[in-house]
Amino acid sequence: MNIGQASAASGVSAKMLRYYEEIGLLPKAARTEAGYRVYSAKDVNTLCFIRRARDLGLSIERIKLLVGLWQDRERSSADVKRVAQEHVAELDAKILELTAMRDTLQELADACHGDHRPDCPILHDLEGGRPSPSRRSIVTNDVGRGEVTAAGLPAQCHAN
Amino acid sequence: MNIGQASAASGVSAKMLRYYEEIGLLPKAARTEAGYRVYSAKDVNTLCFIRRARDLGLSIERIKLLVGLWQDRERSSADVKRVAQEHVAELDAKILELTAMRDTLQELADACHGDHRPDCPILHDLEGGRPSPSRRSIVTNDVGRGEVTAAGLPAQCHAN
DNA sequence: CTTGACCTTCCCACGATGGGAAACCCCATC
DNA sequence: GATGGGGTTTCCCATCGTGGGAAGGTCAAG
Numbered sequence A, B: 001m002n003i004g005q006a007s008a009a010s011g012v013s014a015k016m017l018r019y020y021e022e023i024g025l026l027p028k029a030a031r032t033e034a035g036y037r038v039y040s041a042k043d044v045n046t047l048c049f050i051r052r053a054r055d056l057g058l059s060i061e062r063i064k065l066l067v068g069l070w071q072d073r074e075r076s077s078a079d080v081k082r083v084a085q086e087h088v089a090e091l092d093a094k095i096l097e098l099t100a101m102r103d104t105l106q107e108l109a110d111a112c113h114g115d116h117r118p119d120c121p122i123l124h125d126l127e128g129g130r131p132s133p134s135r136r137s138i139v140t141n142d143v144g145r146g147e148v149t150a151a152g153l154p155a156q157c158h159a160n
Numbered sequence C: 001c002t003t004g005a006c007c008t009t010c011c012c013a014c015g016a017t018g019g020g021a022a023a024c025c026c027c028a029t030c
Numbered sequence D: 001g002a003t004g005g006g007g008t009t010t011c012c013c014a015t016c017g018t019g020g021g022a023a024g025g026t027c028a029a030g
Helices: A003-010 A014-022 A041-055 A060-070 A077-111 A121-126 B003-010 B014-022 B041-055 B060-070 B077-111 B121-126
Strands: none
Touching: A003 A014, A003 A041, A041 A060, A041 B121, A060 A077, A060 B121, A077 A121, A077 B077, A077 B121, A121 B041, A121 B060, A121 B077, B003 B014, B003 B041, B041 B060, B060 B077, B077 B121
């Protein structure tokens, strides 16, 4: 089985196969005399494992851990669960972040009449206009808020 | 006002200031005789606009559009709104994707007893184990599902 | 033997950001 | 006037995971 077939069978691109090998996620593949990489059904199995893990958004680093645990008969499921839960926590954080952005932006878009006139609450907000009710502090990190940086400068622009 | 002060006043790192100039998001800054970049209060204003847009997750490309509209008195708010809504749509898609991952992984983690024993539904699933109820098709793209790629190969591994 | 499909390695690109080196500039203090 | 510390300049490299493409070798079918 050469790289193209392994790729087709696993759903991982040949490019990624070489990359995974390079970074040590996969062991160095055997080679034919001509230098072609050769894969076994077991290799394809591992590749499928990796692909599914990537589908779940796991980083290469964590996948390395999981593959290690997977191949370790002495593993404790607690270790696996911990890795999974760390990733869930990261996903949760990201989802929260994106949702805050989405909500803010949607709110602004809703307030925009969206016609030929130039007035626009979206631009007004980005410009640093007064936090229209509820905005500010949803998305921005609330550090150092309160004092103005330099005299004469646009007051809404404070270092954060 | 040199780059450090503009950076502090706007909350955009000096590194990013140079980068934004390089890629054309900002006009080339004026220079002192010694070659130091010089920024005006108006420049800082633009920088704040950009920073807030970045806080909302907008791409540089879209921020370019928005800055252009912002500075165009003839703009129509519809154009601004469209840009915002495109971004909301992208955020929604990303949130959906991450949420699907999160839910799947959380489900698997919940099913894992997480003790010293090696048995683990997480690994079992990644291994390509039967789609435990409801899994599969939440996260993976459902293309080409149905037929097995090659004879003798791990059946759960089909090219997608 | 030719042709086309495959494989190899190597380099570059993305997007947005940070790190760091080498060189230069500015200002204050001695 | 010299020295030192902190700012600035440009340039290169790294991230993370992926794709694109070039230049060259290989393999199998016609």
